[in-house]
Amino acid sequence: MMRKIVIYLSILGLLGCLACSKDKKIGEVEPLGLDYELPQGKSPADDRIVEMYKKYESYILYEYSDKDFYYDSDITQARSYVYQLLDPRYVENMMDLLDEIWFDLYPEKFHQQTLPYQVFLASDLQYEDFYGEIVKEFVWSGAFSVIVSVSAEKLQELTPEMKLELKNKLQIKLWSFWRSYNYIKLPDEFYEVSNYVGVADTDESSPDYARARGFVDGYNRTSLWYDYIDDWNTGSISEVADLSTFIECLLTRSSEEWKDDLTWPLVKKKYDILRNWVQEQYGFDIQTVGNLFCE
Template identity: 25%
Template sequence: MKLKTLVYPLIALLMVAGCKKEAAIMPDTITPEYSLPQGNHPYDTQIVDFYQTYGCYMLYKFTEKDFNWNISNKLSYVADQGDENYIVPALAALDKYLFKYYSSDFLKKALPYKIILSARIREIVDRTDTLATPVNSVSTFSHFAFGHAGSSLAGMTENELKVMKVDLHREFWMQAVSLGKIPLPPTFVRATNYEDVFSWTAKANGVFFPTANGVATNVYTDFEGYMNVIASKTVEELEQSLFKPLNDPNGKYKLKYNMIISYYKTVYGIDLQGITR
């Protein structure tokens, strides 16, 4: 009896101790990589609003790592900081030549983590900075960069602005599809066996670049070629050039073009042909 008398209270004490509430585990606070606003200009409010709407940073102050890092390699480009005196026309240009063609819902899905606003982007060729050849736009897995957040924008000709528009749409799309934020059209993915694509079979397969930087083409470089065409040529212009039998012997260019146009219109309500209107 004495043993039971001692054991029962001991068990009760252990049960109470076991049921005692543990301290709540609090998650670590993650500090945002970037801080907005970057300055105290009136346009900084617009940039903050853009981030709050789309979750995408617009940076006119950035580091080399912000611009160059691309997971496994570095971009072969250099970018100057955005000129704070010209950010307003740069934002207006992005809206006029790119954003207005897409719905708000689509932009929320497709926009990158950040947009780099650079006054000037140049390619590095054989370790040489090509100062004389500014680049309109480039992209990585986490951003696309706009190379006219400076005085150069005001002096561009209509033809130069048209080329800039094409480059912006291409880089916007390439970062979106490369990361799978926006899927490629399934029919387009299945349309070509890239192992059969060589310089002499490119037309038959509806491929623009059988190689890209010395590497055999794949579905992404193939799609890039089509985005260049979609953003630069009306369907009427294509009917009189690319889609003619001499240039499109198997009808593959027209077929794959229509796959892209149809898929994004059906799934996302986007009129890609409207880019050239």
């Protein structure tokens, strides 16, 4: 399983560093402590959490220490995160939410391939940005961990609109996580449709109009991404940005919201390539993720 390979490689790298240290002998290295005892015993959702572990060998945790949380160095290498544990009384509310916006969306086989080793449940997750402002996060991921944070108050008053926003954020982060660590693969055929050389145009009358070239605008952006050069060395739009934007749109747009873009032949071709690939390779329709809470 790819998830385990990532974990084992991370552990081997850590052991290699420890072995090279002059300050400690191998015999003095503390146990890695990656395993947890389930049920944790304080939530009505414990049975559900145990069942998830039995199916997927993925730990859903509401009680953990700093050592557990910060073990995955990818979580803190770019930003210093501070978290608050979720009160066990509200873990069932969180599990209900995750069922709706994550677990119920995908088949068991896909979960067996993609569920992270640890899913940390929190009531608050934040970091201080470059300007000293406190930024709160709903979801973040490391090399083999995902952290989901919703306050107890919000969990008790979730509306469909709030669930839609949380679903979009979670799914974008998950798919980025899965692609970054090769949990899933997407077709090279996608890149053969568009010409990536030169900046796309926002003028529909131009032969370089973005949609005519097969590009779409991304989720929650303040301006069209494709009117900028992604790779300043080559003067081109990058393949990575194109695929990421398409995936974002598939995860966040309803079928109705796709209609205008799909009148453009190259957009339609790339849309069909991705949708058909996911259906054939992983056994589900990715458009159902985009439709959730939209239709």
